[in-house]
Amino acid sequence: MPVEVDVAIIGAGVVGLAIAAELSRRQKGTIVLEKNHTFGLETSSRNSEVIHAGIYYPEGSLKARLCVEANRLLYDFCQKYDIPHRRQGKIIVATDEDEVSKLEELYQQGLRNGVGDLRLLSHKEVKELEPNVEANAGMMSPSTGIIDGHSLMRVFHGLAREQGVNFIFNTEVIGIEKTEGKYRVEIQDREGTSSFTTNVLINSAGLSSDKIASLVGIDIDQAGYKLHYCKGEYFSLNSPHGAPVSRLVYPLPELGGKGIHVTLNLDDQVRLGPNVRYVDELDYKVDETQKEAFYQSVKKFLPRLRLEDLEPDFAGIRPKLQGPEEDFRDFIITEETARGLPGLINLIGIESPGLTASPVIARYVARIASELR
Ligand SMILES: Cc1cc2nc3c(=O)[nH]c(=O)nc-3n(C[C@H](O)[C@H](O)[C@H](O)COP(=O)(O)OP(=O)(O)OC[C@H]3O[C@@H](n4cnc5c(N)ncnc54)[C@H](O)[C@@H]3O)c2cc1C
Structure with missing residues (x-):
């Protein structure tokens, strides 16, 4: 030393x-x-190992600016250094009429942040892309991807x-x-x-x-x-019918997180999560009693989901500056x-x-x- x-x-x-x-x-x-x-x-x-596009964050924030720039850079970097990754694409879904206007606001937010490739999707277009997903409308983010962190x-x-x-x-x-x-x-x-x-x-x-x-x-x-510790738990989906989606599928964001979403990893394993739970300790155990809440949340846009196919997977803890209910x-x-x-x-x-x-x-x-x- x-x-x-x-x-x-x-x-x-x-x-x-x-x-x-x-x-x-x-x-x-x-x-x-x-x-x-x-x-x-x-x-x-x-974490979810998602290469984010930079849609959610307020315009001009570091989160927005750094993420949008990094999204472009990271794909080239992965190519150059042979880092496993996939430009998987993601659809954010609105599951009722109220959510459709929120989705449009999010679309505008993404455009203001410089995410230029977003596209709004009708109910029919979502169905064509993801036959197992039920949604009133959707938004496609082609530059969202996954990476081997x-x-x-x-x-x-x-x-x-x-x-x-x-x-x-x-x-x-x-x-x-x-x-x-x-x-x-x-x-x-x-x-x-x-x-x-x-x-x-x-x-x-x-x-x-x-x-x-x-x-x-x-x-x-x-x-x-x-900092506030904010736990995010994941459940894996082990369905005998294989992956129900071919892209990442997210609901509209909730306070403190992006909503319990459906992600794929590079081995095509499907995972649901993460949820948002403020905790006092650094404890990475997954609380199995959350299973029903995960199921109810994802079932809104993946109606054929079966409770018995969910298995506790892992958890991460976010180092959050905002406490519960804070902006x-x-x-x-x-x-x-x-x-x-x-x-x-x-x-x-x-x-x-x-x-x-x-x-x-x-x-x-x-x-x-x-x-x-
Ligand atoms: C549930 C969840 C999902 C997420 N999903 C995504 C995603 O899909 N995409 C995305 O872009 N981001 C995601 N993130 C965020 C991302 O994981 C973090 O922003 C990132 O990993 C932070 O990296 P870090 O190096 O700052 O922190 P860390 O990985 O926590 O590293 C900090 C290091 O500091 C060390 N350390 C701490 N104290 C000391 C000390 N006193 N002396 C010496 N060493 C010390 C620790 O041991 C640790 O290794 C997610 C996060 C969570 C929790």
């Missing part, structure tokens, strides 16, 4: 890995600290390593102190505690990013940085000179579409970092 580095990144999820790969193209002396024994064991491997992370990790990044696993950041123009970072590993200094400190610690910010002395309640909050990606903490870059609340946006988040952070010099 070096005693002095130029850049230290906390967290080897998809975001920390993407940042490491991007920064190390230009400069040396970067390390990544990760408390687990390898990369990508938390939120980055517990682990392969994406493996590529970022490989690129970063080739470019000289030092990954330090099994090492948890437990303290941070601002010293003369630098940060002293206290870490805990198998051998005990030690410390090093860094000029630039990047906090991409996912579900712990608010705690990292408070370690540096930021009042996270006052700053609006406090939209954007990603926080900011350099903290204004708080008297120059050289500290916080990434907080990187929930969906963080996997999709990761390569563009990385460029955004690299731009901020280059302005520090």
Whole structure:
């Protein structure tokens, strides 16, 4: 472990890995600290693995801008590095008359965000494309796709390593102190505690990013940085009749999430989820009593769904800035000179579409970092 580095990144999820790969193209002396024994064991491997188009988020928000740009970039990136993916396409459905006008609003939202290929579908067009789906109307997003998230992370990790990044696993950041123009970072590993200094400190610690910010002395309640854990559970669909859809099918979004949708993975396994449940602890168990709620929710647009075909699958936890019933909050990606903490870059609340946006988040952070010099 070096005693002095130029850049230290906390967290080897998809975001920390993407940042490491991007920064190390230009400069040396970067390390990544990760408390687990390898990369990508938390939120980055517990999600829908959907390449989002950028439809849902308010115009001009970071979520919208970074996602729309990343959607284009990610397909080329996957091609270049042989990352398994598929431009699967997705249909968002309206299941009653009230929802049709909401769907049209969402369509306009998508267009304002720069998602240029959206198309509204009639009841008949939905039926032609997805015979098992029942809907009053739909909206097609051809550029929504699926990706093997682990392969994406493996590529970022490989690129970063080739470019000289030092990954330090099994090492948890437990303290941070601002010293003369630098940060002293206290870490805990198998051998005990030690410390090093860094000029630039990047906090991409996912579900712990608010705690990292408070370690540096930021009042996270006052700053609006406090995270809420919001669980998303999945049930797999094991129907003897095979996959009932050939694209991703989503209902209209609900508060806090995109609605329990039907996704396919690259092995054509069908999954329902995720739901939205605020929780107090990081516990990844799937609550089997949710099965009926999943069934009722998806049955609205997939009427032949059978309760007995649903099996608990897995869960992920969103690092959400907004609490239950609260309005939209954007990603926080900011350099903290204004708080008297120059050289500290916080990434907080990187929930969906963080996997999709990761390569563009990385460029955004690299731009901020280059302005520090
Ligand atoms: C249910 C669900 C579905 C989703 N679906 C999608 C989707 O379909 N498409 C999409 O684009 N996005 C999706 N997302 C969002 C996406 O998964 C996240 O935005 C992304 O994975 C965040 O990556 P990260 O690197 O910021 O966080 P993480 O993957 O959580 O990585 C943070 C890392 O920091 C490490 N760490 C934390 N504290 C410390 C410490 N003190 N010291 C050292 N290391 C530390 C952790 O161990 C972890 O490895 C979904 C999320 C959820 C929960």
